[in-house]
Structures are given as structure tokens and as C-alpha cells.
Amino acid sequence: MGYAVMLLIVFLCHEVSSISILPHKHQTISLLKFKNTLTIDPSADTYYCPKPYPKRSSWNTSRDCCSWDGVVCDDITGHVIELDLSCSNLTGTIDSNSSLFQLSHLQRLDLSFNNFSNSHISPEFGKFSSLKHLHLSNSNFSGQIPSEISHLSKLHSLRLSSMFYFYDLRLTTHDFKSLLQNLTQLRELDLRLYGIIPESIFHLPNLETLDLSDNDHLNGYFPKTKWNSSASLIELDLSRVNFSCNLPESLGYHLTSLRSLDLEYCNLRGPIPESLSNLTRIEYLYLSGNSLNGTIPPGMLSLPSLKSISLSFNHLSGPLEDFKSNSLISIDLESNQLQGHLPNSIQNLVNLTSLDLSFNNFSGFVDVSFFSNFKQLSSLGLSYNNISLTNDNKVTLPESLHWLELAACEVKELEFLRSAKKLQQLDLSNNKIEGRIPDWAWSNWMSSLQDLNMSHNMLSSVDSIPLQSLLTIDLRSNLLQDDEESNSEFQSNFRKAALMGYGSGLCIGISIVYFMMSTGKPIWFARIIVELEHKIMMRRRKKQRRQRNCRRRNNH
């Protein structure tokens, strides 16, 4: 018995050593050859990279390649099974004869966040028959995705998308269909497509993540039957896919595991189905930028796991029901036709960091103390409703505020902003603020404020402006005197601000000092405008993009 065991051990060791030494040598050579076909551009304008990059300094021939950073070998066979060269500033191309393709046992290959200079993805990628994870996103590949990709029948995750709009990787609908037929193990799919989404994508039985977002040329239909992926699907992002239909009821019945649903700008219309209230695991629910109408189903505001909801830029109407989802962190209902009083239950959402109700038809008096519970509030928008902001209890808004839009809220004084020293965007236009802006306000705003809109008020003088980070300031339609003498200090400050903005614009690519006065055009102002000719531009509302980016980061 003992003898038999010993023999077996000897035999195994022999096997292992004879298999493992040889591949290492070949693999080392292949890896080094591959590395040498690419160059490292240390000045590469690296895109936002979500994880630390592997250290190339460990790629040292005096060490076994299996110990190199980013390389993983199989314990028993010694074959390289994982190669991670993401975020490595690599530039160059991967031709069909690349030694990369000699690493035929790869199960995971990650080349994302590099710069393969618009080259094509070689059909040879289809020969990695053991591959489970292929990540080529954000690496500047372009052109047709080879149909051979559909040979990778063991793939669990395939990421081919890019955050650049000019990115140009295409898969024909035909190839996509065969890909879906063969890749039945897919759990995560993230790519760009043209044409029409084949319905079969919704029936991949193991799918957990489907991200076809930002496909401007993609049309889609929701399946009429039960989705085969419905039990497994956790994250569904189809934003900007053109569905041009109603949101199907079935969405809420079947997708019971869903944690994140993003259907923004999908050309959806009609009511929000009540069945969405069945998505009890949902944390992120984004339906902005559609033509959804009717009321918000009350159950949606009671979803037990909901963290972030965005229904902005739709045609939703009616009053808001009580919020019972106390897990909520972010609420965006901007630009709808919602009306009535703000429900008091909002005050229970103690973890709220962002609340935007601007451009609706909400009404009534809202006291500043309404927001006292929100110790982490960062964004607040109430602009353009029929709301009158009062401050009967003489309290202040939380210190954590960065973004505040209170246009047309009947604001009369600024005392409630005394604690807010981190404001970056402040819109108090179309209010009833009189006299001069107090010194404490300027000093609060001095170091962080970027955009200030106090137009359409009754300010009579402005004697300083916060210079350090200001990008836009709008003081139109006040009672300001624009005579050159009485405003000379202000004028010289403004000139400094303007030229500084221009100067920094050269460095950072954004040059915005945008300023307007109420009456006429003082000569000095006209002069500055000429100096800055073409350099002054209006910044688009960054909010949407900021939120998107934020979300991207959180999801990846």
C-alpha cells in the first residue's frame, strides 16, 4: 500500500516538472515578444482607469514569468491562464501573428484602458478556446468585431465598450445573433451595437449584467414573452437605446433580481407601470429623459432597497405620494409637471445627498428647516416651481451643500446660507434679494464658488466678487449702477477675474468668465469683451454629465 502511494507521488512529480518547465520557457518568450511589439507611452493621456495597473517592473527575465505582475499560471500545468495588462499605457497594434496568441490556455485576458491606435481586433482572438473573460473596453480598438468572437463559447464576460463617443467598434446583427447562440454562459455583456437588438439577448439564461448603453444607433424591442434571463439579471443598462414604445408591465413581474435599471433617454412613453413596485431589490432606478406621463406609482417610493431614483425630463404629473424608501440617497424629479405640496415624509430620508425638484409645479411655503435633517445634503434644486422659501425658524442649510438652485423661490435674504461654505454652483436668480450682498457671503464663496447667478433680483451694489474659482457670474437685471466712477474697484476686480479665467483657460481648456450688466454697455465692459473675443463661451449645464460620470464610477 505504502509502496503504491510513493510510486504515485514520484509519477506525479515527474509529470508536473516535465509539463511545467517547458511551457514556462515558451510562455516567457511569448510574453516578452508580445510586450516588445507594444510601446509604453509614459505621457499617455490615460483615460479614467478604475483600478491600479500591474507593475511592469516585475517583468524581469531573471524571474519565472508566473510571478510577474498581471500574469497568473495554472498551479498544476503551469500554463499562463490569466493576463492582465489593463491601464498600462500600451500603444501599438496586435497583429494576427502576435505572440499573444501562443498563450492558448488563457482564461482571462484584460487589455482594457490602453491605446491600440484604432487597430482592428484580430480574428485570432477567437482561438482562445478556454477564454472566460475578455476585456478590451476603452482601449481604442475600432472597426468590425470579428465574427470569430462567437467561437468563444465559454465566455462569462465580454466587455468591448468605450466611454468615447467617437469610438467605432461594430458587430453586425448577424454576428451578434450567432454570438448569442454560442455564448450561453455569458453573465456580463458590455458592448456597442448598431441596428436592432436581437431579442435573444434577453433570453441568455445566465445573464447578470447587460450594458448596451450609449448606443445612439440602436433600436430595440422588449420581449413579449417571459425573459429567460429574468431570474439572473442584476444590472440592466439600456440607456439611449431607442425603444419608442411604452414601458412593458412585464418588466416588474419578471426581473426580480434586478438591482440597477437604467432606461434613460430611450424614447419611452406612456405611464410608468405599477408593476415596477415589485422590484424589491432595486437600488438604482433611472428613467430620465423619456416621455413618460401619468402619475408616479406610489409603490415606487416605497421600494425597500431604493438608493437613487431619477425620473427627470418626463411628463409626469399629479402630486407626490409619501416616501417610504428610507434608504434613498438621491432623488431627481426635475422637469416634470408634478404638483401639490412637498410631502413631509421627505424629511425622514436622513441620508439624502441630492434632491432636485426644479421645473415642476410644486406649490406652498417651504421652510428652510424642512432640510435640517439632511446632514449630508450636497445638491438641492427647487427652482421654478410655485414654492416660497421661508425661514421662520432662522436656521441655515447644511454645510455640505455644493450645488444649490433656488431660482424663483421668493428668496428675500441670504442668512440661510451662512453655513454653506462649500458651494460651487449657486443659482438665486429671479428672487427678491435687495441691497448689497453681505461680506460674510463673499467670504464664504471666495474659494469654492464657480457659478453664481443672481440675475433678476433687486441688488443695488456689488462691491467685490469671489475671484479664486469663479467661472461664470450673471448679475443681469438688478438695480446696479453701471457708472464707471462709482464701480471702479469692482471693475478692476472684474477685469482681473476675466483675464485670469482667460489665462487658466489656455491651460485647462475651459475659459469662461461670463458677465453681464443690467443696463446699457459700459465702455470698459465692451473693451473686455473685445479682448476676450471668441474665448468666452457658455458652459453647458454640467449637471447631467456629472451625475452620469458619478454613477459610472459607482457601478464599476
Ligand SMILES: *[C@@H]1O[C@H](CO)[C@@H](O)[C@H](O)[C@H]1NC(C)=O
Ligand atoms: C500612464 O501615464 C500616466 C499619465 O502620464 C501616468 O501617471 C501613469 O503612471 C502611467 N502608467 C503606467 C503604467 O506607466
Ligand SMILES: *[C@@H]1O[C@H](CO)[C@@H](O)[C@H](O)[C@H]1NC(C)=O
Ligand atoms: C494613441 O496612439 C496613437 C498612435 O500610437 C497616438 O497618435 C495618440 O496620440 C495616442 N492617443 C493618446 C490619447 O495618447
Ligand SMILES: *[C@@H]1O[C@H](CO)[C@@H](O)[C@H](O)[C@H]1NC(C)=O
Ligand atoms: C531583475 O531582477 C534582478 C534580481 O531580482 C535584479 O538584479 C535586476 O536589476 C532586475 N532587472 C530589472 C530590469 O528590473
Ligand SMILES: *[C@@H]1O[C@H](CO)[C@@H](O)[C@H](O)[C@H]1NC(C)=O
Ligand atoms: C506580423 O505581420 C505584420 C504584417 O501583417 C508584419 O509587419 C510584422 O513584421 C509581423 N511580425 C512578426 C513578428 O512576424
Ligand SMILES: *[C@@H]1O[C@H](CO)[C@@H](O)[C@H](O)[C@H]1NC(C)=O
Ligand atoms: C486612437 O487611435 C488613433 C489613431 O492612432 C489616435 O489618433 C487617437 O488619438 C486614439 N484615441 C485615443 C483616445 O487614444
Ligand SMILES: *[C@@H]1O[C@H](CO)[C@@H](O)[C@H](O)[C@H]1NC(C)=O
Ligand atoms: C460556436 O463555437 C464553435 C466552437 O466553440 C464554433 O465551431 C462554431 O462555429 C460557433 N458557432 C457560431 C455560430 O459561431
Ligand SMILES: *[C@@H]1O[C@H](CO)[C@@H](O)[C@H](O)[C@H]1NC(C)=O
Ligand atoms: C428559454 O429557456 C427555455 C428552457 O431552457 C427554452 O426552451 C426556450 O427556448 C428559451 N426561450 C427563448 C426565447 O430563448
Ligand SMILES: *[C@@H]1O[C@H](CO)[C@@H](O)[C@H](O)[C@H]1NC(C)=O
Ligand atoms: C426611434 O425610433 C422611431 C421608430 O422606429 C423613429 O421614428 C425615431 O426617429 C427614432 N428616434 C431616433 C432619435 O433615432
Ligand SMILES: *[C@@H]1O[C@H](CO)[C@@H](O)[C@H](O)[C@H]1NC(C)=O
Ligand atoms: C406585482 O405588482 C402588481 C401590481 O402592483 C400586483 O398586482 C402583483 O401581485 C405583483 N406581483 C408580484 C409577483 O408581486
Ligand SMILES: *[C@@H]1O[C@H](CO)[C@@H](O)[C@H](O)[C@H]1NC(C)=O
Ligand atoms: C399620455 O400620453 C398619451 C399620448 O402619448 C396620451 O394618449 C395619454 O392620455 C397621456 N396620459 C396621461 C395620463 O396624460
Ligand SMILES: *[C@@H]1O[C@H](CO)[C@@H](O)[C@H](O)[C@H]1NC(C)=O
Ligand atoms: C443611513 O446611513 C447609515 C450609514 O450608512 C445607515 O446605518 C442607516 O441605516 C441609514 N438610514 C436609513 C434610514 O436608511
Ligand SMILES: *[C@@H]1O[C@H](CO)[C@@H](O)[C@H](O)[C@H]1NC(C)=O
Ligand atoms: C399648477 O398647479 C396648479 C394647482 O396647484 C394648477 O391650477 C395649474 O394648472 C398647474 N399648472 C400647470 C402648468 O400644470
